[in-house]
Amino acid sequence: xxxxxxxxxxxxxxxxxxxxxxxxxxxxxxxCRYRLIDFALSNLVNSDVTNVGVITHYNYQSLMDHIGGxxxxxxxxxxxxxxxxxxxxxxxxNAAAARLYASRLEALLGAQNFINRCNAxxxxxxxxxxxxxxxxxxxxxxxxxxxxxxxxxxxRMSAADHKFTRERDIATLDENGRITEMxxxxxxxxxxxxxxxxxxxxxxxxxxxxxxxxxxxxxSFHRDIIGRNLGRKLFCAYRYNGWYSQxxxxxxxxxxxxxxxxxxxxxxxxxxxxxxxxxxxxxxAPTKYAEGAAVxxxxxxxxxxxxxxxxxxxxxxxxRVGRGTVVRNSILLQDTLVETDxxxxxxxxxxxxxxxxxxxxxxxxxxxFFIGKGITV
Amino acid sequence: MYRKKECVAMLLAGGQGSxxxxxxxxxxxxxxxxxxxxxxxxxxxxxxxxxxxxxxxVLTQYQPLQLNDYIGNGLPWDLDxxxxxxxxxxxxxxxxxAxxxxxxxxxxxxxxxxxNRYRADYVLVLSGDHIYKMDYxxxxxxxxxxxxxxxxxxxxxxxxxxxxxxxxxxxxxxxIYKFSEKPKHPDSTKASMGIYIFTREKLERYLREDSENPNxxxxxxxxxxxxxxxxxxxxxxxxxxxxxKDVGTIRSLWEANMDLLGEHPxxxxxxxxxxxxxxxxxxxxxxxxxxxxxxxxxxxxxxEIHGTVRGSVLGTGVYIGRGAVVENSVLMxxxxxxxxxxxxxxxxxxxxxxxxxxAVGEENAADRIAVVGADCVIAAGTAVPAGAxxxxxxxxxxxxx
Numbered sequence: 001x002x003x004x005x006x007x008x009x010x011x012x013x014x015x016x017x018x019x020x021x022x023x024x025x026x027x028x029x030x031x032c033r034y035r036l037i038d039f040a041l042s043n044l045v046n047s048d049v050t051n052v053g054v055i056t057h058y059n060y061q062s063l064m065d066h067i068g069g070x071x072x073x074x075x076x077x078x079x080x081x082x083x084x085x086x087x088x089x090x091x092x093x094n095a096a097a098a099r100l101y102a103s104r105l106e107a108l109l110g111a112q113n114f115i116n117r118c119n120a121x122x123x124x125x126x127x128x129x130x131x132x133x134x135x136x137x138x139x140x141x142x143x144x145x146x147x148x149x150x151x152x153x154x155x156r157m158s159a160a161d162h163k164f165t166r167e168r169d170i171a172t173l174d175e176n177g178r179i180t181e182m183x184x185x186x187x188x189x190x191x192x193x194x195x196x197x198x199x200x201x202x203x204x205x206x207x208x209x210x211x212x213x214x215x216x217x218x219x220s221f222h223r224d225i226i227g228r229n230l231g232r233k234l235f236c237a238y239r240y241n242g243w244y245s246q247x248x249x250x251x252x253x254x255x256x257x258x259x260x261x262x263x264x265x266x267x268x269x270x271x272x273x274x275x276x277x278x279x280x281x282x283x284x285a286p287t288k289y290a291e292g293a294a295v296x297x298x299x300x301x302x303x304x305x306x307x308x309x310x311x312x313x314x315x316x317x318x319x320r321v322g323r324g325t326v327v328r329n330s331i332l333l334q335d336t337l338v339e340t341d342x343x344x345x346x347x348x349x350x351x352x353x354x355x356x357x358x359x360x361x362x363x364x365x366x367x368x369f370f371i372g373k374g375i376t377v
Numbered sequence: 378m379y380r381k382k383e384c385v386a387m388l389l390a391g392g393q394g395s396x397x398x399x400x401x402x403x404x405x406x407x408x409x410x411x412x413x414x415x416x417x418x419x420x421x422x423x424x425x426x427x428x429x430x431x432x433x434x435v436l437t438q439y440q441p442l443q444l445n446d447y448i449g450n451g452l453p454w455d456l457d458x459x460x461x462x463x464x465x466x467x468x469x470x471x472x473x474x475a476x477x478x479x480x481x482x483x484x485x486x487x488x489x490x491x492x493n494r495y496r497a498d499y500v501l502v503l504s505g506d507h508i509y510k511m512d513y514x515x516x517x518x519x520x521x522x523x524x525x526x527x528x529x530x531x532x533x534x535x536x537x538x539x540x541x542x543x544x545x546x547x548x549x550x551x552x553i554y555k556f557s558e559k560p561k562h563p564d565s566t567k568a569s570m571g572i573y574i575f576t577r578e579k580l581e582r583y584l585r586e587d588s589e590n591p592n593x594x595x596x597x598x599x600x601x602x603x604x605x606x607x608x609x610x611x612x613x614x615x616x617x618x619x620x621x622k623d624v625g626t627i628r629s630l631w632e633a634n635m636d637l638l639g640e641h642p643x644x645x646x647x648x649x650x651x652x653x654x655x656x657x658x659x660x661x662x663x664x665x666x667x668x669x670x671x672x673x674x675x676x677x678x679x680x681e682i683h684g685t686v687r688g689s690v691l692g693t694g695v696y697i698g699r700g701a702v703v704e705n706s707v708l709m710x711x712x713x714x715x716x717x718x719x720x721x722x723x724x725x726x727x728x729x730x731x732x733x734x735x736a737v738g739e740e741n742a743a744d745r746i747a748v749v750g751a752d753c754v755i756a757a758g759t760a761v762p763a764g765a766x767x768x769x770x771x772x773x774x775x776x777x778x
Binding site: 032266288 | 655686
């Protein structure tokens with residue numbers, strides 16, 4: 001089974017405005033050393049999908065900087081490999097594509113060149129807001145076995161445990177795993193099958209669907225390609241049962257990061273044999289713990305220098321925590337400098353933030369205090 | 378067609394490092410792990426690229442598999458170049474028979490063609506078994522300014538240790554008038570660091586003459602340098618004052634690792650302007666558990682710590698179980714210290730497992746470091762005394778008995 005991957009790097013940008021003001025969803029830093037796109041790319045590579053297009057929209061400089069030639073994911077290839085697909089905008093005002101795409105379907109229409117030329121039997125579509133470690137070969141096998149037109153990866157979640165804060169795409173399934181309905185709403189009770197927006201479709205079927213969409217002027221993938229066809233074609237769900245988190249707000253970013261402190265999440269995300277998560281290599285030195293360091297229940301990247309106390313926190317590469325400083329329940333992004341005698345609680349700092357001596361900052365689990373990139377407090 | 382390079386670096390990496398015993402049973406000394414995520418050779422390779430030298434020949438001989446794998450196409454050091462880059466140069470079979478590299482000078486002589494195809498004006502000869510950060514470009518500048526035929530980097534060593542090194546006696550202008558290899562009664566404290574810059578024609582001439590001398594040991598220190606001195610060539614000493622450590626013994630390897638620790642470490646790897654690059658393993662971030670104590674330690678990605686770690690250097694993916702204590706030790710990639718085990722004043726090579734409640738090494742045993750070779754398993758509840766040296770081969774023989 002030969003598949004190509006298409007990754008949407010921007011689709012959910014608006015959900016975490018704090019972190020996406022200066023970057024795409026795909027390049028949001030997550031889990032000490034990764035960017036969200038690393039999970040999508042690693043899942044593809046670990047499933048032997050090595051022909052990958054990354055659909056971009058705006059603000060994709062940090063993303064291009066992160067991906068480079070693709071070597072760190074073993075995607076620097078003569079044949080296939082990773083291709084950044086900048087948005088397709090026609091040069092003439094009155095042309096069909098005279099503006100930036102506004103939906104998943106329009107984005108796909110802009111990527112038709114890649115789809116037409118990628119020479120794969122199947123296309124795997126993936127967003128960047130999902131954090132999971134999934135074997136896509138399993139999904140493809142299920143797709144072929146059921147003879148589905150489209151297979152959607154879903155995760156069964158209970159509203160009570162997850163306390164959803166935003167609407168999700170929810171699939172209704174019959175007893176055979178066939179999707180009978182798709183709807184977007186905020187689940188308040190019971191168990192629901194949440195869409196991860198990872199989908200498999202035969203390339204020729206996708207090409208035909210895109211031609212039809214163009215011909216009929218369709219605008220929405222969910223409404224027009226899925227919704228209109230639910231009764232006519234076979235849409236199947238693949239129920240993924242591993243660890244899964246979807247980042248759809250600063251709160252979920254915070255809680256998903258904190259969940260990484262549990263062995264279940266770490267095992268689920270990083271524990272698979274031969275299923276490593278790859279990221280851009282930064283050549284940081286090992287992390288130094290000083291004599292006065294007290295670190296407990298924390299996830300720490302390389303390149304940090306820790307002289308103070310760190311509890312229940314996630315530290316990215318190159319973070320420095322000074323003497324007498326206490327960092328609790330916080331997420332400090334790359335190269336954050338926390339000087340001496342600082343007290344942080346439920347704080348998220350973006351890259352290169354500086355917290356000067358003696359500052360006391362506190363947020364709450366439901367509303368973490370956010371400090372923007374390069375800001376000095 | 379090869380682009381001309383002003384200077385080609387030749388890195389001698391064939392040494393066995395026999396005084397590292399169990400650590401070099403399966404690999405050459407330059408590929409022994411250091412400082413958690415590095416290999417010894419990373420320092421020389423990083424120095425090369427940081428100095429702007431992008432053409433490096435690596436001469437291998439002893440147990441080259443790991444070294445070949447590790448260096449690969451040179452990508453981690455930015456040495457995967459279309460013009461130049463890093464090349465592994467093993468001994469080869471020629472028309473006049475096959476020869477192992479008989480000595481350091483012979484190794485370079487056999488690879489003159491590699492140097493000549495870049496039409497290099499200068500040749501930098503390095504050894505892959507020292508830990509230091511040095512700008513070779515400055516040394517080359519000095520070499521050119523002096524109009525020297527050979528420049529040798531020297532470092533001041535304590536007089537009582539001088540007899541372990543090649544010792545240089547110099548005039549006021551830094552020119553060398555005497556070189557003695559491991560002298561019994563040294564008359565200078567300027568020790569050769571094994572770093573030479575030669576003007577290419579001179580090097581080629583002396584190497585040719587040396588190769589025709591059947592009594593020569595074909596060694597730079599023993600033969601080439603004395604011959605050049607005798608021939609009246611201009612040899613200059615280039616003083617170096619930074620951190621430099623020959624990690625040829627268990628004790629010095631352990632010490633160099635310990636030099637990374639403390640508030641003002643003798644050797645810092647955090648200097649962004651002179652990064653040390655290494656081949657990277659994909660590993661998740663390090664996790665420090667709720668009951669863990671980690672103090673004065675250097676810890677690498679992939680580690681999971683539930684016990685106590687003090688005064689130690691941990692490589693990639695090390696696991697420290699609950700109630701385990703690791704003190705003043707060096708743990709290489711993938712080492713596993715299970716619940717309740719203790720490791721003190723020890724070096725654990727890659728993928729060593731210390732099972733529950735076992736003990737490796739003893740307290741206050743800096744002069745008797747316990748060493749456990751790669752892939753060994755120390756059985757639950759057993760003790761490995763200070764100064765012991767355990768390798769997988771020995772363990773197998775033990776089991777066979």
